[in-house]
Amino acid sequence: MLRQTTYLTKRYGVPEGWTLPVYERDGGYQQAKRALSMPREALVEEMKAANIRGRGGAGFPMGVKWSFMPWPPKPEKPHYLVINADEGEPGTFKDRTIMELDPHAVVEGCIIGCFGIGAHAAYIYVRDELHLSKARLWGAIKEAREKGYLGAKPFGIDYPVEVYVHTGAGAYICGEETSLLNSLEGKRGEPRLKPPFPAQAGAFGMPTTVNNLETIAAVPVALAMGGDAFSKLSDLHDQKDGGCRLYGVSGHVNKPGVFEACVGLTLRELIYDLGGGVKGGELLGVIPGGSSCPILRPDETVNAPDPKSPLHRWHGKNVLDVPMGVETYRALGTMLGTCCAIVLNKNTDIVLAMHNLMRFYRHESCGQCTPCREGSAWLFRILDRMVHGEATMEELDRLHEIADNIMGNTICAFGEGTAMPALGFLRKYRKEFEEHVRTKGKSGTGRLAL
Amino acid sequence: MTKFALSPDREKHVEEILSRYPNRQAACIPVLHLCQEQNGWISDEVVEWVAARLGLSAAHVKGVVTFYTLFNKEPVGKHQVWVCRTLSCALRGADDILHHCEKRLGIHVGQTTKDGKVTLRTAECLASCGTAPMIQVDKDYYENLTTAEVDRILDRLIK
Numbered sequence: 001m002l003r004q005t006t007y008l009t010k011r012y013g014v015p016e017g018w019t020l021p022v023y024e025r026d027g028g029y030q031q032a033k034r035a036l037s038m039p040r041e042a043l044v045e046e047m048k049a050a051n052i053r054g055r056g057g058a059g060f061p062m063g064v065k066w067s068f069m070p071w072p073p074k075p076e077k078p079h080y081l082v083i084n085a086d087e088g089e090p091g092t093f094k095d096r097t098i099m100e101l102d103p104h105a106v107v108e109g110c111i112i113g114c115f116g117i118g119a120h121a122a123y124i125y126v127r128d129e130l131h132l133s134k135a136r137l138w139g140a141i142k143e144a145r146e147k148g149y150l151g152a153k154p155f156g157i158d159y160p161v162e163v164y165v166h167t168g169a170g171a172y173i174c175g176e177e178t179s180l181l182n183s184l185e186g187k188r189g190e191p192r193l194k195p196p197f198p199a200q201a202g203a204f205g206m207p208t209t210v211n212n213l214e215t216i217a218a219v220p221v222a223l224a225m226g227g228d229a230f231s232k233l234s235d236l237h238d239q240k241d242g243g244c245r246l247y248g249v250s251g252h253v254n255k256p257g258v259f260e261a262c263v264g265l266t267l268r269e270l271i272y273d274l275g276g277g278v279k280g281g282e283l284l285g286v287i288p289g290g291s292s293c294p295i296l297r298p299d300e301t302v303n304a305p306d307p308k309s310p311l312h313r314w315h316g317k318n319v320l321d322v323p324m325g326v327e328t329y330r331a332l333g334t335m336l337g338t339c340c341a342i343v344l345n346k347n348t349d350i351v352l353a354m355h356n357l358m359r360f361y362r363h364e365s366c367g368q369c370t371p372c373r374e375g376s377a378w379l380f381r382i383l384d385r386m387v388h389g390e391a392t393m394e395e396l397d398r399l400h401e402i403a404d405n406i407m408g409n410t411i412c413a414f415g416e417g418t419a420m421p422a423l424g425f426l427r428k429y430r431k432e433f434e435e436h437v438r439t440k441g442k443s444g445t446g447r448l449a450l
Numbered sequence: 451m452t453k454f455a456l457s458p459d460r461e462k463h464v465e466e467i468l469s470r471y472p473n474r475q476a477a478c479i480p481v482l483h484l485c486q487e488q489n490g491w492i493s494d495e496v497v498e499w500v501a502a503r504l505g506l507s508a509a510h511v512k513g514v515v516t517f518y519t520l521f522n523k524e525p526v527g528k529h530q531v532w533v534c535r536t537l538s539c540a541l542r543g544a545d546d547i548l549h550h551c552e553k554r555l556g557i558h559v560g561q562t563t564k565d566g567k568v569t570l571r572t573a574e575c576l577a578s579c580g581t582a583p584m585i586q587v588d589k590d591y592y593e594n595l596t597t598a599e600v601d602r603i604l605d606r607l608i609k
Contacts (some may be wrong), residue, residue: 129532359538449546
C-alpha cells in the first residue's frame with residue numbers, strides 16, 4: 001500500500017539541508033548521543049526489532065548482522081564498520097541522494113553502528129565518480145568532529161569513533177562486500193571466498209560489518225522511533241521486513257526519481273502513482289530492483305496456492321500488485337534488490353535491452369572465475385550477433401546453457417547477478433527472441449529510447 | 451624519462467591519507483588518485499613512485515592500476531567526457547547523446563581531440579538513472595540532457 005513518508009528525506013530540498021545546523025534543528029545527533037549511553041545489547045535488540053533489511057540488495061536483517069560480531073572485542077582484533085556506497089547497480093540512484101542531501105544521517109548512523117558492533121572506526125566506501133557525495137560526506141565529518149561528536153570522546157563519552165571516506169576507482173564489482181574489502185585494503189577488487197565471513201575476518205583481517213549506506217542512514221530514525229514502531233510502518237512487518245525506505249524509478253516513466261515510502265509499496269504504485277505512469281504507451285516489462293533482478297511482465301499472475309507461501313495472500317493477483325518485500329519478491333522468482341525499478345514500454349526492443357545489460361556485465365566481470373569471465377563475454381557476443389541479425393536458433397538456446405553454467409560456479413554473487421536476469425529475459429520473452437532470430441532482427445523496433 | 455614526484459601540497463595530503471588506515475597498503479588507491487590528478491595518467495614512473503612511497507611491490511601497484519577503469523593507463527585529454535550508456539540512460543536517449551558528442555567533437559569513443567582537449571568515453575551506470583540521459587565531465591555531472599545542452603557543455607570545453 002502506498003504510504004509516502006519523510007523520515008529519510010526530510011531535508012531533501014531544504015536550503016543547506018546537508019549542514020550540521022539544519023540537521024541539529026531536526027534533532028540530529030540526539031540518537032547517537034543516546035546510543036553511546038545504552039547497553040550494547042539493548043541497542044542491538046532495538047535494531048533487530050526494527051527489521052531493517054539490508055538496502056543494498058541482499059536484504060539481510062541489519063540487527064542480526066550486527067549481532068554476528070564476536071563479543072567482547074579483543075584488544076588485538078579491532079572491529080571495523082564499513083559502509084557500502086559503491087552504488088553502481090544499473091537503475092539504482094538512491095544512496096547518492098542521501099550522501100548529497102543528508103550526509104549527517106550517514107555520519108550519525110556510523111557512530112551508532114560503530115557502538116553497536118564494537119568498532120572505533122568506520123570507512124564509507126564511495127565510488128570515485130560521486131565527487132559531490134564525497135565532498136558532502138567529508139564536510140559532514142568535519143562539522144561533526146569540530147562539534148566534538150566524533151573523535152576521542154564523542155559527546156564527552158569515552159568511546160572513540162572516527163569516520164573516513166574511502167574511494168574506489170571505477171569497478172562495479174567493488175559493491176560486492178568482500179571485493180569492497182579488498183579494494184579498501186588497497187588491492188585489486190576481486191571477491192574473496194566465504195567463509196571466513198567479514199564478521200570473522202573482514203577489513204584488514206579483523207571482524208567487520210559491512211552495511212549499505214541507506215541501511216545505516218535509517219538507523220538514527222529507527223532508534224528515535226523505537227525498533228518495533230519503525231518496523232510497524234511496513235505492511236510486511238509480519239514477514240520481518242520493516243520500516244520505510246527509498247524507492248527509485250527510471251526508464252520509460254513520466255516522472256523518474258527517488259521517493260520515500262513505507263515498505264510494502266507495490267510496483268504498480270511505484271510506476272503509476274509515484275513515477276507518473278508509463279511514458280509513450282503500454283508497459284512491456286519492469287526490472288524491479290536494479291539490473292540483476294529478473295524482469296517481470298505486466299501480464300504475470302501470482303501462483304501461490306500453498307497457504308505457507310509468503311505470496312499466498314496475493315494468489316491469483318497481478319504481480320504488479322504484490323508488495324515489494326524481500327520475501328515476497330524472492331517467492332516471485334525475482335529479487336527485491338535495491339528497490340529501484342527500470343520501466344520498459346511496449347516500443348522497447350527487448351533484445352537490445354538484454355544486449356545493453358549483458359554488455360555491462362561483460363565489462364564489469366572481474367575476471368577471477370572462469371564461468372563468469374567467459375560466460376558473460378559469450379552471452380554478450382551471441383546477443384551482439386543476434387542484434388545484427390546473425391544469430392541462429394541454436395545460439396538462442398545456447399544462451400540458456402551459458403547462463404546455467406555460470407550459476408553456482410563462481411566465488412561471488414556477480415555470477416548469479418548476470419545469469420538470473422539473462423534467464424529472466426530469455427524465459428519471459430521467448431517468443432520475441434525467437435521472432436527476432438527468425439526475422440534476422442526485423443521484428444524488433446531496433447530502439448531503446450522512445 | 452623524468453622521474454615522477456608528488457608536489458609538496460599533495461605530499462602533505464599523502465601523510466593525512468596514511469593516518470586513516472592501519473597499514474600503508476590501504477592508501478594505494480587514494481594515493482594513485484592524487485598522482486593521476488597531478489600527472490593526468492598512471493605511467494610506469496608513477497607506479498614505481500607509489501610502490502616506493504607505500505612500501506609495496508611495483509607489481510602490486512600495477513595490478514591495482516590495471517584493475518580499475520578510472521586509472522588512465524595512457525595519456526588522455528585535458529577533459530574527460532563520459533557518456534553513460536547503461537540501460538536507464540539508453541532508454542532515455544543515451545545513444546543519441548553519444549552520437550551527437552562524436553559528431554560534435556569529430557572523434558570516436560575512446561579517442562582524444564587533436565588539440566588534446568577532450569577525451570570521449572562511455573561509462574557504465576553512473577547512478578544518475580532518474581535524471582537520464584547524463585554525462586560526466588571531469589568531476590561534474592550534467593543531467594536530464596538534450597543535444598542542445600550537450601552542445602553548450604562541449605563548446606565550453608573545446609573553445
